[in-house]
Amino acid sequence: MTITHPGVPTRTGAPTCRFVRPGENEEERTEGRNVLGRVIYGHGGRAPVLHGGVPLVRAAMAGEGADRINEVWVTDRPVRGGRDGGLVYAEDGEHFLCATRIEPDGTYRDTVRGVYEAAFALMWRLGYTELLRMWNLVGAITGPNSEGVENYRDFCVGRAQAFESWSGRIAGMPAATGIGSLRPGIDLYFLACRSGRVRHLENPLQTPAHRYPARYGPKAPSFARATLLEQDGGTGPVLYVSGTASILGDDTVHPGDVERQCAVTLANIEALVSPENLRRHGAAGGFALTDLDCVKVYVRDAEHLDAVRAHCARVLGGVRDIAFFNVDVCRPDLLVEMEGICR
Known part of the structure; x- marks a missing residue:
């Protein structure tokens, strides 16, 4: 099924x-732009559907009493939506948003690889060959699966196997977040593009996640610390910052x-988005922490929410689009994780 949303593009950015x-x-x-997809970070969840012709993801990320956040992705181009098996997607000719869900199971690796x-x-068949950003919302992320293996490590095996099998076609691993969810199973959505120059960036302060030693699991996490999209048409770069935490090296x-x-998390992001790091990767420009937008902050323990909010307010200033979620992080000793987008 496909539904087209007409519109006259006035801009052609990401x-x-x-x-x-x-x-x-x-x-x-x-601003009245065309919707490419919606993600409701709310109190309950369900498998993604086409709603109004575009993907709607309902993720259980907001606890009792917390406001839900409706994350809306918009574009200046006409949008066409569709379904392919368990995948729902929308495309605008340059950009592609796809969502799916994995229901609770004893182990995840084989299903994750298949999904x-x-x-x-699907992305490749429709001509979107550059991955930009992926989100993986994992229930009981640090809990054990039926074999006693941590769910996140189990997930990482399937994801790594998929990237290995597609290594001849997909050039590099994109920015990503792997974070806890308040319901079992895994919700996944991602962005890809057709054109523009994509660079996947690492952080000089951190070991690349895909090179983590075996003590973190049988397969290292498959993502870059950020992905930079240098767009055609001179509309300026966009930098997608992965979920970032208090990790130096791999510790x-x-x-x-x-x-x-x-403080360490924000210092990591500052180093990652800096002009020096972009130059290190052969790119011009650069950003400051105050350039962050669409910031999501994940806090493991509810009693720390006020302190984290205050810390972010001091450092990030007047960022309007910032949301806080009380969910588990991918390591039991990590208390906070942050992500965002720089333009």
Whole structure:
């Protein structure tokens, strides 16, 4: 099934993300642009569907009493949506958003590999050959599977196998987030593009995740620390920052101290997006922490939420689109993780 949303493009930049909170007008927040997809970070969840012709993901990320966040991806181009098996997607001729869900199971690795490969095949068939960003919301992320293996490590095996099998066609691993969810199973959505120059960036302060030693699991996590899209037409670069935490090298630092973990996390992001790091990767330009937008902050323990909010307010200033979620992080000793987008 396909549904087309007509529109006259006035800009041709990358899709824009906006957070719409209860009581806000979506059309005003998105400036009347065409919707490419929605992700509701709310109190419950279900498998993604086509709603109004574009993907709608409902992820259980907001606990009792917390406001839900409607993450809306918009574009200046006409949008066409469709379904392919368990995948729902939308495309605008340059950009592609796809979503799916893996229901709870004793082990995940084989299903994860199959789902990733199906998504890669659809993306490739439609002509979107550059991965930009992936989100993986994993229930009981640090809990054990039926074999006693941590769910995140089990997930990482399947994801790595999919990237290995597609290594001849997909050039590099993109920015990604792997974070806890408040319900079992795995919700996944990702962005890809057709044109533009894509660079996957690493952080000089951190070991590349895909080179982590075996003590972190049988397969290292398959993602880059950020992905830079240098767009055609001179519309300016967009930098997608992966989920980032208090890790130096490959070690967690300051376990038990949420303030110091916040400081290291933000310092990691600052080094990652800096002009020096972009030059290191052969790219011009660069960003500061105050250029971050669409910031999501994941806090493991509810009692730390106020301290993390205050720390982010001091450092990030007046970022409008920032959301906080009380969910597990991918290591038991990590108290906070952050991600965002720089334009």
